[in-house]
Amino acid sequence: MTKIDSTLAKTLLEKLWEVRLFEENTSRLYKEGVLPGFVHLSLGQEACAVGACQALQESDFITSTHRGHGHCIAKGADLNRMMSELYGKETGYSKGRGGSMHIADVNAGILGANGIVGQSTTLAIGAALSFQTKKLDNVVLAFFGEGASGSGAVHEAMNIAGIWKLPVIFFCESNKYAELSPFDVHVPIKNISDRSKGYGFKGITIDGNNLVDVYSNVLEAVKLARNGNGPTLIEAKTNRWHGHYEGDPQKYKPSSELDEKNWDDPIIKFQDFIKKEKIISETEIDKIKEIVDKKIIEAIKFAEQSKNPSAEILLEDVYASDF
Amino acid sequence: MSKLKYFLALNRAIREEMSRDENVVLIGEDVGESGGIFSQTRGLYNEFGELRVRDTPIAEGGFVTMAVGAAATGLRPVIEIGFGDFVTACMDGLVNQAAKLRYMLGGQVKVPLVLYTFSGGGLAAGPQHSQCLESWFAHIPGLKVISPSTPMDLLGLFKTAIRDDDPVICFLGKQLVGTSGDVPQDTKDYLIPLGKADVKIEGKDITIVTFSQMTPIVMKVAESLKSNNGINAEVIDLRSISPLDIETVIKSVSKTGSLCVVQESQSPCSVASEVISKVVEYDSKILFKNPLRITPPFTPSPFSPNLENIYRPSQVSIESKILKLFQ
């Protein structure tokens, strides 16, 4: 099993809390009517984002989905600029033009969250094509959902990646629901990972709420991809604690799933693990949460104090050249 | 008459037509047991069962062409694509299959399907969830395009669309979902013919043509122009984009001598371009002023409400542009 030393454990725990507290605060701010538009949160899925991104290098890329806050935080996006984008402010990553569904930080290897389901995989194989063509040893990890797995785009992406052995990891967060419909509306088999056989590469299903499992399995897949051995499909079984979007009445969920007591908490799981293995002390564990708490409060303050985008911003960046 | 919400007018139209004709089926993401993200398909699954109301995977590229195949072989599919922006994922099914099958197959088949989708902005939904793409489809022979602005028009046009033997694409206004309006009560056959515009307000000074969720805004503009500036605008809601009721527009412009088209999509190659071209082709001399298009700028639809308010035509921006015509 992959070894988790105290430095790594601290980094991982900090990231987990960053995602958790960013999302909890986003949920609150949305409910209070502060945030415009609509938001999709990844509460419950923190171990997927954090474990997967930790297995990548800074110069590796990810592509993300409508539910992308966690992915972006885990890959190193700046909390201030993210929060500011959610507020629609000029200091946000997209200068307020994109919002929650389009957070990107290309310098940090985040090719963007995306609102069109399935296209995270096709964009990812494009980035992988760049790396392969330029003979760089970087890899790309595409986040997508089990809902997305039913789209033609995902099939086409996997088939192409399989043929050309592109350096890509298809990371499916299988969170039981796509919008309002449960898994079996979208998928006729038990595990999405079985599909990899049809494309000639490896596929596995793992516990997406177990950070160590996610991290070690993605590390393995990254090694394969970096060495020119092509893609892996990883299906991480996890849970979407909140609705499809904030405000979703979630009538389609059985009441047991709505009860917080029954939630399988990836952070508690990881904390239990580091306590049991005595990797870091309980006081240090508590301190990490406090530090992150402050960072999120800072991010909210940063966003609140930022300006609304000026009218010129509307017209910028439509083209890269003159039009 | 009774009051009904826009999304429930859709629900009623589908329900009535499914009861009337067992070949009508409903297909789309989350249209089934859950009843849809705006509750627009509520109750239909329980009433008509799983063979006729089908939840699909997220596979627009597949299930729209599937619906074309089904339409060519006797079903009358009604398809939902949640947001108008996602029609990009099923363009082949619509443009190369639905629109052309009958023509290519020597008239041996017909393709009676209706695809509806919620389009337009105003909800800070950002660049991939706010677009108005109706003019793309109005460009394609073989397709019909409608875009109703009231519950009554939605009910009547949608029922006609289901009974129509050709593919009809229906762009619904996202901001209109919760709006309420009168609908006829004691009939199951309330039909509005496709290709007939509706004169919402009569006036003699300028013709303002619009459709979908710009209609209520333009009606406010007309009221304000009348009470504040003594300008009597005639407001025409196109309702159908293809076929386009240009006669009603020409009749109006012949009276007012002035034409403005307000729409939520960009101006190049759009409905506004087409309306103005047709009027000019008919007789440019009926226009005493230069025609005017009021549209968003040539940019994607931004997320920030601050920018979206600048981007979308608003009561204030429409009014000030029209007033300039009268200076």
Ligand SMILES: Cc1ncc(C[n+]2csc(CCOP(=O)(O)OP(=O)(O)O)c2C)c(N)n1
């Ligand atoms: C092409 C396309 N079709 C439909 C949608 C609407 N939509 C947004 S999210 C979603 C469900 C996605 O499910 P999944 O891939 O499992 O991701 P999850 O929401 O569970 O994270 C749907 C249908 C969309 N954004 N894009």
